[in-house]
Amino acid sequence: MTQSVPLTPNPDNTSGGNSLPLILDTLPDVSPLPTRGILRVQQQLDLLLLAIEALRLGASEEMLAVCQSLGLQGIIHNRVDLWRLRSTNPWRKCYNRANLTPDQIKTLIVLINFCAKRLLVPLTQLLLAAQQMKDKDIPLENNFRLSEYFSRFRSHFASRMNPRRAKVSVYLASSEELNSLAFSLLEELLFFSGTRGIERLLIRLFDGEVD
16 A cells, blocks of 8 residues: 655754754765655665664664654654655655655654664674674574564564565565565664764665765
């Protein structure tokens, strides 16, 4: 199912009624957004957030708390706002055909970076465990914590993504493929959790087209 839901923030969401968070001004300008590839950008942002949810129970509430602590309520005030932005991922069952604005993209980038920083310890532990399993030629699923993460990710992915999408159907047909996607997102989250994580994510999303 696709739908067109306005992505403009709720008028009641603005703090002080006008200005955007100062933290967004510290990021490189991403406007005008490149027409080609914008759907891939929106898809990748949602998948990174999906991985964060699979890593920690209650991550959705934590995302909203991060938005409040960073003064991002003018763009993401509640669950509905966050859902609207994430539904621009074309793989979603409830796909919103509207494109994200530059400020909405930067808000999600900041959110991912700060959530990844908070998850630095479990991210590091999981990736170290994975390396040890690979060194011993043991399947990653044999590690309890990795298996738990993969299981949650598969569950989230299956419940939210549209099986009629060709790539989604491929992932849903193979636990191995879906686990591989989940693991690659772990590696990306660790990469984006550093002091220059925001800039790294911007560059990765736009393939160096950001000024």
